[in-house]
Amino acid sequence: MAIPYRKPRIKDVAFRRLLSVVLITLSGVLLLVMVLRTNSVSDLSFTYSDDTDASFGATRRSTKVVGENLKLLKQNELSISLEKRNQMPPRNLDLYPTLAKDHIVIVLYVHNRPQYLLAVVNSLSRVTGISETLLIISHDGYFEEMNKIVDGIKFCRVKQIFAPFSPHVFPDSFPGISPMDCRDKQNSIKDKCKGNPDQYGNHRSPKIVSLKHHWWWMMNTVWDGLKETTLHSGHILFMEEDHFIYPNAYRNLQLLTKLKPEKCPSCYAANLAPSDVKSRGEGWDSLIAERMGNVGYSFNRTVWRMIHRKAREFCSFDDYNWDITMWVEVYPSFGGPVYTLRGPRTSAVHFGKCGLHQGQDEKSSCIDNGAVNIALEDIDRVPNVQSSWGVHLYKNQDGYKAGFRGWGGWGDTRDHQLCLEFAKMYGIWDAGKK
Ligand SMILES: *[C@@H]1O[C@H](CO)[C@@H](O)[C@H](O)[C@H]1NC(C)=O
Numbered sequence: 001m002a003i004p005y006r007k008p009r010i011k012d013v014a015f016r017r018l019l020s021v022v023l024i025t026l027s028g029v030l031l032l033v034m035v036l037r038t039n040s041v042s043d044l045s046f047t048y049s050d051d052t053d054a055s056f057g058a059t060r061r062s063t064k065v066v067g068e069n070l071k072l073l074k075q076n077e078l079s080i081s082l083e084k085r086n087q088m089p090p091r092n093l094d095l096y097p098t099l100a101k102d103h104i105v106i107v108l109y110v111h112n113r114p115q116y117l118l119a120v121v122n123s124l125s126r127v128t129g130i131s132e133t134l135l136i137i138s139h140d141g142y143f144e145e146m147n148k149i150v151d152g153i154k155f156c157r158v159k160q161i162f163a164p165f166s167p168h169v170f171p172d173s174f175p176g177i178s179p180m181d182c183r184d185k186q187n188s189i190k191d192k193c194k195g196n197p198d199q200y201g202n203h204r205s206p207k208i209v210s211l212k213h214h215w216w217w218m219m220n221t222v223w224d225g226l227k228e229t230t231l232h233s234g235h236i237l238f239m240e241e242d243h244f245i246y247p248n249a250y251r252n253l254q255l256l257t258k259l260k261p262e263k264c265p266s267c268y269a270a271n272l273a274p275s276d277v278k279s280r281g282e283g284w285d286s287l288i289a290e291r292m293g294n295v296g297y298s299f300n301r302t303v304w305r306m307i308h309r310k311a312r313e314f315c316s317f318d319d320y321n322w323d324i325t326m327w328v329e330v331y332p333s334f335g336g337p338v339y340t341l342r343g344p345r346t347s348a349v350h351f352g353k354c355g356l357h358q359g360q361d362e363k364s365s366c367i368d369n370g371a372v373n374i375a376l377e378d379i380d381r382v383p384n385v386q387s388s389w390g391v392h393l394y395k396n397q398d399g400y401k402a403g404f405r406g407w408g409g410w411g412d413t414r415d416h417q418l419c420l421e422f423a424k425m426y427g428i429w430d431a432g433k434k
Pocket residue numbers: 233260265267268269300301302303
């Protein structure tokens with residue numbers, strides 16, 4: 001699968017990302033001002049609540065604080081308080097005292113794009129069955145604007161977690177920017193700076209490595225670190241802050257995960273969207289098995305254990321993209337093709353910012369005023385996966401695979417170590433075992 005905006009080398013990416021971060025932030029602020037002015041927030045099916053974080057940092061539980069075990073890092077106050085906050089119980093327990101027996105936990109991992117999150121949360125609020133499950137929102141960094149949106153969620157149980165070792169939480173030391181670190185193509189000996197360059201000679205960029213760190217921390221924490229989910233035996237669905245989800249997504253996913261053992265025993269996962277992010281599906285009367293995608297993917301603990309055993313491979317592969325790392329290093333090591341099962345029509349789409357495309361074409365979905373211009377047909381509002389269907393299997397699809405050397409950006413041994421620490425921090429270490 002081609003992901004056009006990932007193609008350029010790391011320096012271009014860094015610059016473009018910075019540029020788009022600036023532009024998106026600017027337009028985000030403008031949009032938010034407009035949204036608030038025109039009061040369209042009241043259209044949303046969830047409301048803001050005023051009780052902000054009165055209990056922030058106030059809960060002292062006897063639970064082990066994992067950060068003490070991380071050899072690498074001296075934690076600052078913010079990092080410690082975030083770690084404590086992660087132990088707080090979910091919100092809305094009063095509204096949703098029980099979860100459905102066969103629920104699929106949903107994890108949404110986000111950074112700092114409030115207008116995107118607003119759109120995603122809005123789409124989640126319309127999902128049939130959402131009230132039966134737990135929504136976990138994993139934050140890369142601490143941002144009030146993002147918290148406000150999460151505070152407003154009333155349509156299901158919500159648990160918020162914050163990556164306590166995010167580069168965004170360390171403004172002047174590793175894994176954030178530290179004054180002694182080498183930049184760009186500096187030479188650590190000649191320039192007396194710290195760091196190892198990647199395979200292309202570039203030094204780490206905290207902003208860029210934060211995504212892979214967050215994904216890996218989040219995976220380890222959700223499967224092995226939270227008391228809300230460590231006993232969860234079913235699937236967990238993963239989404240990003242720019243993934244719009246259709247009203248039928250949850251019911252479709254329940255069907256797919258039930259059908260998977262019988263219809264596609266060689267499938268490791270169930271997906272809401274095609275692995276080609278531009279496709280909306282084939283519309284056939286058939287299930288589809290294909291290579292793992294990175295939009296709306298779900299799998300169970302058995303698969304997580306397989307991934308976790310490849311921690312060394314994941315953490316040392318010189319590519320700053322978690323998904324390319326999985327395709328090139330982790331899945332190929334499973335010893336056979338890694339297929340996922342999905343329906344013939346998508347139930348989730350990756351949207352971009354209108355006018356600010358990162359390799360997306362004009363026709364693809366984009367966001368404006370906290371709303372996404374995705375046309376939903378009636379068939380997208382009800383479950384549209386049939387248990388009587390057969391499976392169409394795509395073999396040998398294009399895309400990143402074993403042998404690709406990586407886009408770089410992940411050459412610093414401190415990043416490799418931190419990443420490995422995340423895999424060990426909950427006391428499970430089975431790397432190398434079959
Ligand atoms: C989890 O999924 C895998 C791959 O689909 C399957 O082989 C395994 O049996 C499932 N595990 C459980 C506990 O359901």
